[in-house]
Amino acid sequence: MKTLADLLDASLWTNSLSPEQRARVEAETVLKDVPGGAYVCRKGDPVENWIGIVNGLVKMTSVSPEGKTTTFLGVAGGGWFGEGSLLKDQTRKYDIVALRATRLALMPKPTFEWLLDTDIAFNRFLLVQLNERLAQFIAMVENQRLLEPDARVARSIAALFNPVLYPAMGPEVQISQEEIGYLSGVSRQRVNQALHVLESARLLRVEYGGLTILDLEGLRTFGN
Numbered sequence: 584m585k586t587l588a589d590l591l592d593a594s595l596w597t598n599s600l601s602p603e604q605r606a607r608v609e610a611e612t613v614l615k616d617v618p619g620g621a622y623v624c625r626k627g628d629p630v631e632n633w634i635g636i637v638n639g640l641v642k643m644t645s646v647s648p649e650g651k652t653t654t655f656l657g658v659a660g661g662g663w664f665g666e667g668s669l670l671k672d673q674t675r676k677y678d679i680v681a682l683r684a685t686r687l688a689l690m691p692k693p694t695f696e697w698l699l700d701t702d703i704a705f706n707r708f709l710l711v712q713l714n715e716r717l718a719q720f721i722a723m724v725e726n727q728r729l730l731e732p733d734a735r736v737a738r739s740i741a742a743l744f745n746p747v748l749y750p751a752m753g754p755e756v757q758i759s760q761e762e763i764g765y766l767s768g769v770s771r772q773r774v775n776q777a778l779h780v781l782e783s784a785r786l787l788r789v790e791y792g793g794l795t796i797l798d799l800e801g802l803r804t805f806g807n
Contacts, residue, residue, distance in 0.1 A: 584660055584751060587614055587688050590637045593661045593751035596712075599704035608698075612690045623679035623687065630668040630675055632689040636660050639685025640758065642765055645677045656719060657682070657766045659743045661751025666709055667716070669695055682762045715747045732769045734806025736777035737786065739767035740794065741802035757793040781805070 584590055587609060591597045597605065614637065617623055623634070623641055636658055643655040643664070655677060658664050668675055669692060698705045719742060726738045740763065744752050760774045769777065778794075781787050786802050788795040796802065 584637050585686070587612055587637065590635050590661065590688050590751075594635070594663065595747065595750050596663075596705055596708040599702065604698070604702065608690065608694060611694045612688050615687045615689055617681045617685050617687060619681055619683040619685070621681050623681055623685070624675055626675055626678050628675045630665060630673065631692055632665070633663060633669055633692070633695045634665050634679075635663045635688035635690070637686040637688055639687075640682045640762060641679050641685055642682055643677050644680055644765075654765050654768065656723060657739075657743060657762075659749045659752060659756070662749045663712070666695075666712065670709075682765060683759075711747060715745060719745065719748070727768060730806050732767075732773050733777040733780045735767045736763060736769055736774055737781055737802045737805035739763060740781075740787070740796075741799060742766075744796065744799055754796045755790070755793060756796070759792070 584593060591605070591608065597608075600608065612635075617639075626645065638660045640657055640659055642657050644652055645655070646652050664679075665675075699709070722738065722742070726735050730738065740756075740758075743749060743756060743758075743766075760778065761771050763769075763778075764771045764774045767774065778787070778789050781802070782789055784801070784805070786796075786798045786805065788797060
């Protein structure tokens with residue numbers, strides 16, 4: 584995807600919008616390009632936008648006072664995030680960092696609130712999205728505590744293919760071993776080993792600059 588229209592076409596919540604609603608969303612949502620390694624937003628920032636990923640990849644992360652970094656999850660192309668902070672009307676509780684050059688769609692808070700106040704289907708979408716995000720966080724905690732590195736890598740990759748959170752994802756994903764390491768909490772060297780294991784199990788195929796998923800359900804259940 585390259586444009587805002589591409590992102591909106593791929594988003595589940597736009598299906599019920601009237602032409603007039605769609606036109607207002609397009610008129611009021613702006614694009615922003617962020618280089619790899621740059622902050623999309625910082626912990627403590629005021630929440631001014633609902634953020635979509637036109638293309639690229641970002642991570643939600645937090646740094647402790649001692650300097651220890653924890654990555655919560657990644658958000659891939661086609662995904663939207665930040666609705667929880669908008670609904671609670673609080674400052675951001677985590678940093679968002681672009682793992683590579685990323686194009687963002689920034690929907691202003693007043694536009695988000697207008698949809699919330701006027702569109703029942705949009706409210707229903709947000710309930711589903713928040714429920715999926717909660718399940719993702721629970722799975723992440725379980726994976727970190729119970730699974731070995733190979734399984735953690737498998738589950739982290741599979742999480743990028745959630746059909747509700749990232750409906751635009753196809754079987755191929757451009758992602759580096761370093762980026763997988765950030766998302767799974769595993770070193771780059773250990774990610775390389777895990778990918779060989781997963782490829783041998785015919786769950787994925789390692790390509791130049793990314794992966795092709797062969798068995799998504801197998802990745803989701805690997806290590807059980």
